[in-house]
Every structure is written in C-alpha cells, then in structure tokens.
Amino acid sequence: MKVKLENLTKRWGPVYAARDINLDINDGEFVAFLGPSGCGKTTTLLLIAGIYKPTAGRILFDDRVMNQVPPKNRNIGMVFQSYALYPHMTVYENLVFPMKLKRVPPAEMKARAQRVAEMLGISQLLDRRPGQLSGGQQQRVALGRALTKHPDLLLFDEPLSNLDARLRLSMRAEIKRLQMDLGVTAIYVTHDQVEAMTMADRVAVMKDGQLQAYCPPNELYDRPRTLFIAGFVGNPPMNFIEVEVVLRDGVYHAQRAGFDLPLLTERGGQAAGRGPVILGVRPEDVMIAEEGIAGEVYVVEPLGRDDLIDVRIGEVHVHVLADPNRRCKVGDRVHLCFNTQKIQLFDPKTEQSLLWT
Amino acid sequence: MSESASTVQALEAGKAHYPEEKASLRSLLSPLLFMAPAIILVVVFFFIPVVIVLAISLTDMSTATGFNNWKWVQFDNYRRIATHPNTLPVLRNTLMYVALTLALFNVGMALVIALLTTHVPRRSGFLFRALWLLPRLTPSVVYIMMWKYVAADAPYGILNQHLLGPLGIPPTNWLPAQPWLFVILTNGFIGASFGMVIFTSAIESIPYDYMVAALVDGCSLWQRIRYLILPLLRWPLLFVTTYQTLSLLTSFEQILLLTEGQFGTEVWSLWAYQRALSNYWGNFQWGFGAALAAVLVLIGVVMALVYMRYFQFNQLVQEPKIEAL
Secondary structure, three states: OOEEEEEEEEEEOOEEEEEEEEEEEOOOOEEEEEOOOOOOHHHHHHHHHOOOOOOEEEEEEOOEEOOOOOHHHOOEEEEOOOOOOOOOOOHHHHHHHHHHHOOOOHHHHHHHHHHHHHHHOOHHHOOOOHHHOOHHHHHHHHHHHHHHOOOOEEEEEOOOOOOOHHHHHHHHHHHHHHHHHHOOEEEEEEOOHHHHHHHOOEEEEEEOOEEEEEEOHHHHHHOOOEHHHHHHOOOOOOEEEEEEEEEEOOEEEEEEOOEEEEEOHHHHOOOOOOOEEEEEEOHHHEEEEOOOEEEEEEEEEEOOOOEEEEEEEOOEEEEEEEOHHHOOOOOOEEEEEEOHHHOEEEOOOOOEEOOOO | OHHHHHHHHHHHHHHHHOOHHHHHHHHHHHHHHHHHHHHHHHHHHHHHHHHHHHHHOOEOOOOOOOOOOOOEOOOHHHHHHHHOOOHHHHHHHHHHHHHHHHHHHHHHHHHHHHHHHOOOOHHHHHHHHHHHOHHHHOOHHHHHHHHHHHOOOOOOOHHHHHHOHHHOOOOOOHHHHOHHHHHHHHHHHHHHHHHHHHHHHHHHOOOHHHHHHHHHHOOOHHHHHHHHHHHHOHHHHHHHHHHHHHHHHHOOHHHHHHOOOOOOOOOHHHHHHHHHOOOOOOOOOHHHHHHHHHHHHHHHHHHHHHHHHHOOHHHHOOOOOOOOO
C-alpha cells in the first residue's frame, strides 16, 4: 500500500507537533522517521494510525483520503516501545485479539496465529502471559500481534529501545528481513540514527515538527542538507569549525586563526565571500599525518578498533578517528590532514548546506 | 597476607562475641520492634474488642443484670438468634440491601461514572466527580434531613410539590410507600463515590499504549471497555466489592436516620444496635446484641473468602516467571 502525507499538520494549542509534512511512501517501502525526542515523529505516526486527527492537511492510503477513517478501519499493525501486550491475555490470546475483532473464522485464526508464532520462534510460549516473558520475547509477540491481522501498513514506534544492545542488533536484522519477505509497507520511528540508517530504504529526518530531509541513508550521510542532519547522523558526530572562505592565488582556502585549509574549487566556490561559514568534516575524514594543520592532542578515547582523538587547534577542537597503533598521547604535537572531497559547508544563519539543496 | 589473616581472626573473634542463638534472637527481635507500634494498635483497638464482644456474646449481660449479676450462658444467645422470628426477615432485608446497593451503586454506578468521566474532557470529568463527592462530605444527619425533605409525606416534600406534582402524579407518603428505594438511593449516592475514585485512578493508570494498541487492533469504544479496561480493573473491582460489602453489612446510620428500621427496612446491624445500645424500652441486651454482631462478622468473613475465590485472588498475586530469551 502506498502512503502519502500532504501538508500534514498537528497543533496542540500554540505548539506545532507536526507542521506541513509532505511525504510519499511507496508500496513495500521501509521508511524511518528519525529525530530527537519531541521532534514530532511519534505524533506523525499516531496521525497515520488515526489515533490523532490532523489539524490540517491530508493522509492518503493508495489515493484514498483517510483523515476521517477510524483506526480500526485502517488495517494497520503497530509495535510499541513498551510492547503494549495485554497483560491479562496469554500470548495466544494476544496474537488472535485483532483477528477476533475482525471476526476472522476460528480455524483460520488459529492457523494464522500458529504460522506467525513459528515464524517468530515463539510457538512454545503461546500459553504464557506477557508478565512471564523476557523483553525480547515480549517484543516478538508484539510483532506477531501486528502481523497476524495481515496489515497493509506496519508502524513501529521505537520498538527496540527497551532491549539490550545485543538483542537490538539481532532484532534489527530480523525485522528488516521479515518486512522484506512480507513486502508490507513499514514506517519505523526511532531516535537512533544507526537503526534508521541500517534498516530503512529512505529516512525522513524530523526536527521541531518539521521534515528536514527525506532521502536514502547514504545520501543523508554524504550530502547532509542542513546543519542539524549533519550533526545528528553519524557517530561519532561531525566536527563543525567556524571559518571564512577566501580566494588566494586561484585556490579557495578555509581560514581561521591557526587554521588554513585549501578547498576543492567546486566546494569552496559556494562559500567564498559570504563572511563566516561553518565547515563540517567527519572524524573519519581527518587523518593524523606528518604535515598539515598543527594541533595538540587534548583527549584520547580508545574505542577498540579506533582511537577517538580530540585535537585542539587554537580555540577549536577537532575529533579524529586514528589508528590505535599510532599511540597518540595527551599533549603530543600532531598535524592533521583533511579529506577535502568530504568537506561540508553550511550557512551559520539559515543552517542550510551551501553545497546541497 | 598478614592483613587477611588478621581479618579472619577479627571475624572469628566477632563470632565468639555473638553466639549463634543470640544472633538469631536478635534477627527475630528487630523486625518485631519495627512492627511494634502497628501491632499494639491492632491488638488494642481490633483484637481485644473482638475478644470482648465474643466473650459478652456468651453472657446474659443486659441493663437488667448490670455489670455485676451477669452469668455465662454458653450459646444461648446464638440459639435465640437461630429461632428468633425476626432473624429470617432481617437477614433477607440485609442481603437485599447489601446486594442492591452494591450492584446498583457502590460498584455499578461507580464504574459507570468512572468510565464516563474518563472519556470526556479531563476538566469536566473532574468537576463531575468532585460534585459526586458532596454527599460524602455532608454530615449524615444533614444529608438524610435533605432526603427526608425530598421524600416528605403528602402533601409536602420536593417530590410531591415540585417534581411529580406538576406532572399530575398524585402526592404519596413516599417513605412508607417505597422504603427500599430511598434506603438504597441514600446509601448508594454516598457509597458510589468510593468506587468512583478508585476506578477512575485505576482507569487513568492504564498505560496509554494499551489504549492505542486496542484502537489500532480494531476495538470500538465498547469493545475496549469489555476486553481491555474491565479485565484490567480486576484488582480494584475485588477490593471495592469486598470492602463495600463489609462496610454496607455494618453500616446502619442512614437507615436509622431515615426510617429507624420501620416499613420493613430493619437490617442486621441496626437490629444489633437497637438490641444492644438503643431501644425504646431501655433494656439494653448487651449479650444478645454482641451475639448478633458476632454473626455479622462471620457473614462478612465468609463473603470476603467467597470474593477472593471468585476473583481468583491467588492468580492475581502470582509471581511472574521470567526467563531469558
């Protein structure tokens, strides 16, 4: 099923929880809503589910306007962060509950529940109650309950946030695989950019109720359109340095006290003559080298595969991912070499990228 | 090395200092010490009175015997209750009074108000519930006086003069005509507020996600109440039903003030009160009254056990068994 949001707006008093959201989701696509807490992503999800009524704008499922359709007629499956399994029902009763309400014949109800239980590996738990299950098991049951009704649209509201780190990894892969196999359209709300990047076909980044970007994950990473996206996506986060871009001897330079970096013409040209701009560069695109911009090692954080090194250049700090074999120590004088292919430039006032629109 | 050796020595020295029996005595005593204030209260104000009532119920103590000339009569009082002509009618009255007030108001109406006021805007729900608490805040005497004014004999009374009169319904002596209607209404309007408060807070504490999940799963409003809210209210339902049954069994002041047990509204607790402490002839039969009270306690205990069984209390307090995935 295709989903389309047109100027979707939800206002609580003076506060816009969602504002003028325009979004197209293709049939069978996996879309993540990504943003910090309070950005309006869950509100948008609940608007799509029909729990809230939009203040303005339209929600379309396959060209049908859904604004006034109650949730029970939307044929949606939903998985919650809290699992929201009915505590007084057994796992089996939880699984068949949506079908019972839809008056599915008992024989088919049983068959479907068993099929889903097998698929999710919870067949041996059918007569347990939710309180007698671990978090991971509960999340499987919750997923099962959303699937047994054969929904046209699956909604996930931070489903993995309550699981421990290991389980989160395996469930992540499992959900992605399941969604692909079933071919059901899915919307996945998360504040975890890794989850969004790894699972989604396209990521909708939201901030303060507004859609900041809607594009495939690698585009989000390589061509961030706003300062917010650049800072939010990627771990460790991007470095931001306030610089001025000037043309000198036919080459664009990003400059500040103690910092002078030659830029590629097609990138630097966009920022020249604008006064102060913000230069962004990811820690993996900076190397510690024999020559380049000089600085002093301020903090060393060993991450195992890499060391995350905080290098102080004058008044700015640049985080660098470095080979642990270099054995950098606090106080060392080092030189930094930047991958100029990956330099981002932003307008400090509008916070928009100067490179991508 | 020397350090750890000295630690071991110190530990052993400590053991010697507190022999095992002494340690276990201490571990027994300290919780008792913490519970002592509560235990003393319970013993002085609940346990001893019960024992005294039970003891008095085995005597012929009354105003006639005074506190000096009474004697033990064993189970005579209970035998008298078993054969007394009032026993069956009063028992029937009591059961009817408790069952109807409980079902229609203290649980039924309380549940309806709680459900309604949690499904309307918060402020109006709150205001409505606050209004419903007024009868409970009003002193019983004032409250019953107001009801008596409502139901006063023809041609007076708000019902006769202002509500039913204009509709052409002839005036009636309402209390003698419909004594149970008014007994149940007066008690129910007060009683419902207790369950209302408990049920409201229970409904409001149901996690929001359950409600959303139920809607997405396809529940109508009624189905959500039937399949989700009511099952999740089992604890408060058990509590309110049990508590209100016991409280109704022993409450009689409304009936006393309204009808004094006339028009066939005598209930067990009122009977006990009148026999033991207040009657027209001034012969207070403390022994007989105590036996009546003891029977009431017995009925209450049996009812509570039946409820616990019916609501599967054991299952409600069952420990969850959780295992890792």
